[in-house]
Amino acid sequence: MNINKVKDAIISALKEDIGTGDITSSSLISPTTYCRTKIIFKEAAVVCGLNTIKLVYSYLDRRIVVRLLVKDGKRVRKNTTVATITGPMRGILAGERVALNFIQRLSGIATLTRKFVDAVSNYNVKILDTRKTTPGLRELEKYAVRCGGGVNHRMGLYDAILIKGNHIRCYNTSLAELERKIKKLINRKQKTFVEIEATSISEAIRFSRLPVNAIMLDNMIPSDIRKAVKIIRRKSGGHITIEASGGITLKNVRAVAKTGVDRISIGAITHSVKAIDVSLEVSDIY
Numbered sequence: 001m002n003i004n005k006v007k008d009a010i011i012s013a014l015k016e017d018i019g020t021g022d023i024t025s026s027s028l029i030s031p032t033t034y035c036r037t038k039i040i041f042k043e044a045a046v047v048c049g050l051n052t053i054k055l056v057y058s059y060l061d062r063r064i065v066v067r068l069l070v071k072d073g074k075r076v077r078k079n080t081t082v083a084t085i086t087g088p089m090r091g092i093l094a095g096e097r098v099a100l101n102f103i104q105r106l107s108g109i110a111t112l113t114r115k116f117v118d119a120v121s122n123y124n125v126k127i128l129d130t131r132k133t134t135p136g137l138r139e140l141e142k143y144a145v146r147c148g149g150g151v152n153h154r155m156g157l158y159d160a161i162l163i164k165g166n167h168i169r170c171y172n173t174s175l176a177e178l179e180r181k182i183k184k185l186i187n188r189k190q191k192t193f194v195e196i197e198a199t200s201i202s203e204a205i206r207f208s209r210l211p212v213n214a215i216m217l218d219n220m221i222p223s224d225i226r227k228a229v230k231i232i233r234r235k236s237g238g239h240i241t242i243e244a245s246g247g248i249t250l251k252n253v254r255a256v257a258k259t260g261v262d263r264i265s266i267g268a269i270t271h272s273v274k275a276i277d278v279s280l281e282v283s284d285i286y
Helices: 005-020 021-028 050-060 090-118 138-147 165-171 175-188 203-206 221-234 253-257
Strands: 036-042 065-068 079-088 125-129 161-163 194-198 214-218 239-245 261-263 278-285
Touching: 005 050, 005 090, 005 138, 005 165, 021 036, 021 090, 050 065, 050 079, 050 090, 050 175, 079 090, 090 125, 090 138, 090 253, 090 278, 165 194, 175 194, 194 203, 203 214, 203 221, 214 221, 221 239, 253 261
Parallel strands: 125 261, 161 194, 194 214, 214 239, 239 261
Antiparallel strands: 036 079, 036 278, 065 079
8 A cells, every 4th residue: 555645645634624723622621631532333334444543643742652452344233342442632532533434434334345255255256346436535445445355456647558448439440450559559568458448248258358457247137147158268268357336236146246247347346436434532541
């Protein structure tokens, strides 16, 4: 994980929330007042983002001590205490919302990802994320996917080539020209992963002879995906990775996995996730 991007996200969140200062805590709480607090998961979940708590408080007050009680990626039951925070109360309360925001969202992503992974555990298929992430939080959100047992798709436009419908439209009349471009691309960027999107069986047939690493079957029904998988396997000799994407839910993911695809990419695990209910509770003031 790129720690500098994580730090940038945390600093930005603190500036956004605290601004010129926590005027409530500074007005009501003495700077010499200390407290002990607990971070408690109010529902069963897969924990993720606990190290962001340490980073949040390292920027606010070095006297604050954060003790993590579980590791990221662990399933916890309702009412589990996952961390304790001790130190000056002003600083702890100032960072409370930011710390919880990160934990709630990242744990939500990890939890939903794990549900998808568990749903297809009987099949030889991987669950992948997409680029449909919160601006500025991609590094953390993709980490959360990994904590949930998922696999990261490309991090951005710079580390893999995904030829989608809007690119393909430029070559609708000349697949040969597209093939020439892809071959030239692969020769120039030999280690770059190249994937192309197909939205129908006919496109899958056309693209299966292209020198690509993967074909994404986008928004296709399971019966069509199954047919496309057989065709691609036969025409490519099994050398092309096959991915299903578009409209994947917990209700239909098993049906998609049964088609024989190698991987399933799901935008919902980052863009439509439900935050986990997590709270910070003061246990002692001194």
